[in-house]
Amino acid sequence: MSDLPSDSFAARYATEGFGIAHLPYGSFSTSDSDTRLGVRIGEHVVALTDLVSRDSDLFPLVDQPNLDALLTSDRPTWDRLRADLQSVLSSAADAERIASAAHPLAEVALHMPFTVADxxxxxxxxxxxxxxxxxxxxxxxxxxxxxxxxxxxxxxxxxxxxxxxxxxxxxxxxxxxxxxxxxxxxxxxxxxxxxxxxxxxxxxxxxxxxxxxxxxxxxxxxxxxxxxxxxxxxxxxxxxxxxxxxxxxxxxxxxxxxxxxxxxxxxxxxxxxxxxxxxxxxxxxxxxxxxxxxxxxxxxxxxxxxxxxxxxxxxxxxxxxxxxxxxxxxxxxxxxxxxxxxxxxxxxxxxxxxxxxxxxxxxxxxxxxxxxxxxxxxxxxxxxxxxxxxxxxxxxxxxxxxxxxxxx
Incomplete structure (x- = not known):
């Protein structure tokens, strides 16, 4: 997005194809962490628990290893989460905090993003x-x-x-x-x-x-x-x-x-x-x-x-x-x-x-x-x-x- 603050996390870390307009979801783990649900910006992934407030009703849906809980919800909830993620990732005030929580993709293991039902x-x-x-x-x-x-x-x-x-x-x-x-x-x-x-x-x-x-x-x-x-x-x-x-x-x-x-x-x-x-x-x-x-x-x-x-x-x-x-x-x-x-x-x-x-x-x-x-x-x-x-x-x-x- 051309109007992103230049010092926001999204502006600093986005790459072609994986910017603020995309934000794909995935399941990842690091050598010292359990499996978590994350969102990708450029060549980094950020756990959703580092982007969503603990006081939000969305937090229980994203404090998960994958998309399973979120998939039980509905379109208004999915759209509200996406809007919240775009907002925080576009904020200059949150950039340093998010950068400290982000993980380079080269240093994580990726897993099945959801449990397939049928x-x-x-x-x-x-x-x-x-x-x-x-x-x-x-x-x-x-x-x-x-x-x-x-x-x-x-x-x-x-x-x-x-x-x-x-x-x-x-x-x-x-x-x-x-x-x-x-x-x-x-x-x-x-x-x-x-x-x-x-x-x-x-x-x-x-x-x-x-x-x-x-x-x-x-x-x-x-x-x-x-x-x-x-x-x-x-x-x-x-x-x-x-x-x-x-x-x-x-x-x-x-x-x-x-x-x-x-x-x-x-x-x-x-x-x-x-x-x-x-x-x-x-x-x-x-x-x-x-x-x-x-x-x-x-x-x-x-x-x-x-x-x-x-x-x-x-x-x-x-x-x-x-x-x-x-x-x-x-x-x-x-x-x-x-x-x-x-x-x-x-x-x-x-x-x-x-x-x-x-x-x-x-x-x-x-x-x-x-x-x-x-x-x-x-x-x-x-x-x-x-x-x-x-x-x-x-x-x-x-x-x-x-x-x-x-x-x-």
Missing amino acids: YVDFYGNEFHAANVGRIFRPEQPPLLPNWKHLPVGYHGRAGTIVASGTDVRRPHGLRPEADGVPSYGPSRRLDIEAEMGFVLGSPVPDGRVPLSEADNHVFGLTLTNDWSARDIQAYEYVPLGPNLGKSFATSISPWITPLAALDAVRVAPPARDTPLADYLDDAAERPWSFDVTFEVVLNGDVVANPPFASTYWTAAQMLAHMTVNGASLRAGDFFAGGTISGPEKNQRGSFLELTWGGEEPVALSDGSSFTFLRDGDEVTLRAEAAAEDGSTIRFGECTGRIVESPTD
């Missing part, structure tokens, strides 16, 4: 769904008949969602073979899925969250890599969908970007070309797509730039759909919007698409080429958006490295 993974991007359809079902239409009528998804496994930096062991399972008899062993077609994840709060025990209420329940967004074993997935997914090919690991960034930080990049989703059921019809609703551009980085090389605004189904529609049957919404529920891909080859958010099922290897700067993930490969997701004050918001990175599984 997890749903959606399939909301038309470019991705059509590409996968052409690869997996070349003799059929690329989109199945239901795809334009509802946001397709599956109920995933919350227990294997891990924070960025956690190694990913190559999964084992049954793999299809040319003779029709599956073989058991490590996945030979291990892949990524560059996605945006949505952290939910303000519980609704009886479910049925309408489109108009989505802002009251989406707490924040985080970069998500839903690792996928394509060979295991291809053999198991008919007729009930993904299971072992997906459940072994999903990585998320340790930083949760507040929904309120992204007001400036809310845009209309792609044009609808199929009439929608009333509970999904968003024509009169606030825009729920976001102009966010991703980078997919493999071993230091940027191999794709998926545009999130290309995703057909919005987070509001996904939330409405996952609760319309009466399924409850709990604090800490989480869903991801599906692999993000655009119309161009360099905008594809999975290696299945980038290499067209392994038939078109992609060259790297070291002279090698890849189709699917090799042991030792490291993948990082990055993303940027514009803030309301004209600065940049950089989402916390999401990184994972593939390691060999123990032999059976």
Whole structure:
């Protein structure tokens, strides 16, 4: 913010992407402290207990190891906390006190920012769904008949969602073979899925969250890599969908970007070309797509730039759909919007698409080429958006490295 006092903590410590307009939340610990809930400014994190008055009714919600307690609250509380944090971090009078309490990121350990309650993974991007359809079902239409009528998804496994930096062991399972008899062993077609994840709060025990209420329940967004074993997935997914090919690991960034930080990049989703059921019809609703551009980085090389605004189904529609049957919404529920891909080859958010099922290897700067993930490969997701004050918001990175599984 250009009008920040030059001697405020925010003005002195902010870096491009992590300024006062962003303020992502995370869980951290130091060598001599317990795990605490913090907020990031630049390359530092400050515990919320050092920023919120002990006399405030907000203090019990932030005197916590992570976001769990805060997620039980509501939108007015979340917005009031954010406003209070922006105020104190912008104050010259508090700068020295905050500086003495701040911790360089290089000196802290980052943890899962919240406890995942339930997890749903959606399939909301038309470019991705059509590409996968052409690869997996070349003799059929690329989109199945239901795809334009509802946001397709599956109920995933919350227990294997891990924070960025956690190694990913190559999964084992049954793999299809040319003779029709599956073989058991490590996945030979291990892949990524560059996605945006949505952290939910303000519980609704009886479910049925309408489109108009989505802002009251989406707490924040985080970069998500839903690792996928394509060979295991291809053999198991008919007729009930993904299971072992997906459940072994999903990585998320340790930083949760507040929904309120992204007001400036809310845009209309792609044009609808199929009439929608009333509970999904968003024509009169606030825009729920976001102009966010991703980078997919493999071993230091940027191999794709998926545009999130290309995703057909919005987070509001996904939330409405996952609760319309009466399924409850709990604090800490989480869903991801599906692999993000655009119309161009360099905008594809999975290696299945980038290499067209392994038939078109992609060259790297070291002279090698890849189709699917090799042991030792490291993948990082990055993303940027514009803030309301004209600065940049950089989402916390999401990184994972593939390691060999123990032999059976």
